Amino acid sequence: MATDRRASLGLKVFEELTIMKHAWGLNIYDVAARNATDVEEISLIDFEQMLVEEADMLEWDKEDLEDRYNNDFELVVD
Numbered sequence: 001m002a003t004d005r006r007a008s009l010g011l012k013v014f015e016e017l018t019i020m021k022h023a024w025g026l027n028i029y030d031v032a033a034r035n036a037t038d039v040e041e042i043s044l045i046d047f048e049q050m051l052v053e054e055a056d057m058l059e060w061d062k063e064d065l066e067d068r069y070n071n072d073f074e075l076v077v078d
Contacts, residue, residue, distance in 0.1 A: 009017070
């Protein structure tokens with residue numbers, strides 16, 4: 001139980017993990033296994049559209065941040 005990896009987490013975290021393991025035992029919910037069963041298949045065209053939309057949103061966010069900082073701060077050049 002006390003592997004080098006777990007021991008490197010520190011005494012408090014190691015103790016908490018140990019207590020949780022004993023308290024929960026086999027009742028711990030395996031999120032990774034659940035996610036593996038909930039895989040949604042999409043077409044390549046839909047995926048490409050999602051990538052374009054994500055790039056557009058990132059560009060919009062970048063422009064929004066630039067506008068905020070450009071309006072809040074004055075550039076001083078010596």
